[in-house]
Amino acid sequence: MPRPDDSSLTPGQWARVRKEAERALREAGALGVFPTPVAQIMAVAKVEEVKEDVLNPSFIAKLRSKAEAAGQAVKRALTKVIGLFHASAGLVYISKTLIEVKKRFVRLHEAGHGFMAWQRPMYTLVEDCEKALDASTAELFDREANVFASEVLFQLDTFRDMAESEAFEIWTPVNLARRFNASNYAAIRQYVSKSPRTCAVVVLNMPELVEGDGFRAELRRAIQSDGFTALFGAYDWKASYTPDDKLGRLIPVGKRKSSGKRSIGLRDLNGEQHDCVAESFSTGHNVFILIHAVKTLSARRFYLPAA
Numbered sequence: 338m339p340r341p342d343d344s345s346l347t348p349g350q351w352a353r354v355r356k357e358a359e360r361a362l363r364e365a366g367a368l369g370v371f372p373t374p375v376a377q378i379m380a381v382a383k384v385e386e387v388k389e390d391v392l393n394p395s396f397i398a399k400l401r402s403k404a405e406a407a408g409q410a411v412k413r414a415l416t417k418v419i420g421l422f423h424a425s426a427g428l429v430y431i432s433k434t435l436i437e438v439k440k441r442f443v444r445l446h447e448a449g450h451g452f453m454a455w456q457r458p459m460y461t462l463v464e465d466c467e468k469a470l471d472a473s474t475a476e477l478f479d480r481e482a483n484v485f486a487s488e489v490l491f492q493l494d495t496f497r498d499m500a501e502s503e504a505f506e507i508w509t510p511v512n513l514a515r516r517f518n519a520s521n522y523a524a525i526r527q528y529v530s531k532s533p534r535t536c537a538v539v540v541l542n543m544p545e546l547v548e549g550d551g552f553r554a555e556l557r558r559a560i561q562s563d564g565f566t567a568l569f570g571a572y573d574w575k576a577s578y579t580p581d582d583k584l585g586r587l588i589p590v591g592k593r594k595s596s597g598k599r600s601i602g603l604r605d606l607n608g609e610q611h612d613c614v615a616e617s618f619s620t621g622h623n624v625f626i627l628i629h630a631v632k633t634l635s636a637r638r639f640y641l642p643a644a
Contacts, residue, residue: 525538
């Protein structure tokens with residue numbers, strides 16, 4: 338079994354959340370339905386989205402003040418609120434500024450708070466911001482909701498199984514993202530985190546022009562498969578990349594979307610050099626550099642589809 342999609346959960350925590358995600362899909366009659374019918378998941382979670390555009394600072398402050406005055410627990414957002422779950426009322430509020438694929442994930446995240454029986458009683462009001470959706474900064478409460486959303490969105494292991502029947506390349510998760518109505522970021526992350534191959538994806542912010550260096554792209558996040566971590570460890574990815582770096586040279590500039598496949602070398606935990614293939618893809622918001630060890634390119638592992 339590949340490691341959890343969010344490696345910051347223990348295997349036991351992840352298994353518990355995954356079980357709830359499968360139960361939600363089954364109760365909603367959504368297992369094997371593409372793309373996942375979010376409204377049906379929200380219905381079995383007993384939450385309803387408020388369609389009016391009311392998620393503004395004054396509205397949030399009013400709800401927060403009322404809950405705290407009544408001695409009820411409130412989970413406050415650290416930055417701008419993009420999703421809000423009013424547990425006692427069973428209401429979900431989503432920021433209208435989000436793109437549609439992001440709204441889908443946030444809806445499932447909020448549904449997770451409502452569906453998982455150990456979470457719903459914890460807070461009367463849950464405010465979610467970008468940090469709640471980022472595995473590197475989210476608290477356990479939100480990491481569980483993120484995994485719930487991911488498992489439901491990608492139909493447990495269905496995305497992985499579909500991906501394994503295709504060529505191993507950056508375009509596979511990009512193309513599958515459309516079928517699952519998911520963001521490229523979520524699809525590429527799912528692709529690598531559940532892959533049986535020795536692979537990783539380096540996610541960069543868009544490059545910015547820098548005098549002398551040409552450009553510099555800051556590291557947003559790196560995701561490694563189990564096989565990659567076993568061979569290379571928690572790799573020491575650089576904090577930023579320029580055209581002088583072996584990975585920086587793959588960053589598309591101008592109107593280019595991809596670098597194409599190129600050979601690079603990486604040293605494992607024992608100092609042994611491994612031939613790898615790297616390719617990039619730019620969404621205009623982030624640059625993704627997919628890397629895999631050549632020796633695992635032809636290795637195929639097959640899984641039974643989720644029952």
